Amino acid sequence: MSKTTILIGFMGAGKTTVGKVLANITNQPLLDLDDEFTRGTKLSPKEFMEQLGEEEFRTTETRILKSQLDFDGIISTGGGVVESELNRQLIRDSSAQVIYLKTSLANVLERLSHDNVRPMLRKMSVIDLQNCWNRRGIFYQLLSNVTIETTNKNPTKIAREIIDFEQQHDELLPLRSQIDSLDRQIFNLVSQRFDVVREVASVKEQLHASVVQTERMDEVRAELKNDFSDNSNISEQLIEEMMNILFSSSIQRENEQIKKVD
Ligand SMILES: Nc1ncnc2c1ncn2[C@@H]1O[C@H](COP(=O)(O)OP(=O)(O)OP(=O)(O)O)[C@@H](O)[C@H]1O
Ligand SMILES: O=C(O)C1=C[C@@H](O)[C@@H](O)[C@H](O)C1
Ligand SMILES: [Mg+2]
Numbered sequence: 001m002s003k004t005t006i007l008i009g010f011m012g013a014g015k016t017t018v019g020k021v022l023a024n025i026t027n028q029p030l031l032d033l034d035d036e037f038t039r040g041t042k043l044s045p046k047e048f049m050e051q052l053g054e055e056e057f058r059t060t061e062t063r064i065l066k067s068q069l070d071f072d073g074i075i076s077t078g079g080g081v082v083e084s085e086l087n088r089q090l091i092r093d094s095s096a097q098v099i100y101l102k103t104s105l106a107n108v109l110e111r112l113s114h115d116n117v118r119p120m121l122r123k124m125s126v127i128d129l130q131n132c133w134n135r136r137g138i139f140y141q142l143l144s145n146v147t148i149e150t151t152n153k154n155p156t157k158i159a160r161e162i163i164d165f166e167q168q169h170d171e172l173l174p175l176r177s178q179i180d181s182l183d184r185q186i187f188n189l190v191s192q193r194f195d196v197v198r199e200v201a202s203v204k205e206q207l208h209a210s211v212v213q214t215e216r217m218d219e220v221r222a223e224l225k226n227d228f229s230d231n232s233n234i235s236e237q238l239i240e241e242m243m244n245i246l247f248s249s250s251i252q253r254e255n256e257q258i259k260k261v262d
Pocket of ligand 1: 009010011012014015016017018076077078079080112150153158
C-alpha cells in the first residue's frame with residue numbers, strides 16, 4: 001500500500017483503534033486527526049468545543065484535514081468530519097482510499113457507555129443520536145470506496161479486511177465483510193443461548209426433570225416453522241437442521257453439567 005488511506009465512520013466505530021492495528025500490520029505511519037487537532041490547538045476536541053463551541057471546532061478541523069490530506073499513510077478521522085460540506089469536498093477531491101468503518105448504533109452506545117471525552121455524545125438525546133447516525137451514515141457511504149462492517153469483529157480482523165480490499169479491489173469483499181459480521185453475531189447469539197441452557201440444566205437438576213423433552217422440542221420446531229412460514233430465506237428443512245444441531249449440543253451440555261446420561 002502506498003497512498004493515503006482515510007478511515008471514516010461514526011464515533012466509536014473504531015477508526016483510531018483499527019488505524020493503529022492497520023498501521024502496525026502494514027508498517028505505515030498513522031495520523032489521527034483528533035490527536036493532530038490537540039497537537040495544533042493545545043486543546044483536546046472536548047476542551048476546544050467546551051471553550052469555543054462546535055462551529056469553531058469544525059472550522060479548525062477543516063484546516064487540519066486540509067493540511068494533512070496528502071499524508072502518506074493512514075488517517076483516522078474524527079466521527080464528525082463529514083458534517084462539513086467543505087470537508088466532504090476535500091475528501092472527495094483527494095486521491096485517498098476512503099474506508100467506511102460501519103457499526104450499529106447499539107454497538108456504539110455499548111462501547112462508549114462510559115465515555116467522557118466525546119462532547120457530541122454527551123449533549124445528544126437518544127433520538128438526536130439516531131438522527132445524527134442516520135444523517136452521517138449517508139455521507140460515510142457516499143464518500144467511501146468500500147464499507148467494512150465492523151460489528152462483532154476484532155480490530156485485527158477489520159484491519160485484515162481493509163488490507164484485502166486495498167490489494168484486491170474484489171467486489172465480493174464488502175459482501176463478505178457483511179457475512180463475516182453476521183456470522184459473528186449469530187455465534188454471539190448461540191453463545192447467549194448456551195448461557196440460558198446452563199440455567200435450564202440447573203433448574204432441571206433441582207426438579208429432577210428429564211434433560212430430553214421431546215414434546216417441548218417438537219413444539220419449538222413447529223412454532224419456528226409457523227413464525228417463519230412467510231420468509232422465503234428460511235425453509236422448514238433449514239429450521240429442522242439448525243434446531244437439531246442446537247438441540248443436540250444443548251442436550252450434551254446439560255448432560256455433562258448434570259453428570260448423567262439419559
Ligand atoms: N472492533 C472493535 N471491537 C471492540 N471494541 C472496539 C472495536 N473498535 C473499537 N473498540 C472500542 O471502542 C471504543 C472507541 O474506539 P475508537 O476510539 O477507536 O473509536 P473512533 O472511531 O476513533 O471514535 P471517534 O470518532 O470518536 O474518534 C474504544 O474503547 C475501543 O477500544
Ligand atoms: O462525532 C463527532 O462529532 C466528534 C468525534 C470525535 O472524534 C471528535 O472529533 C469530536 O469529539 C467530534
Ligand atoms: Mg478516533
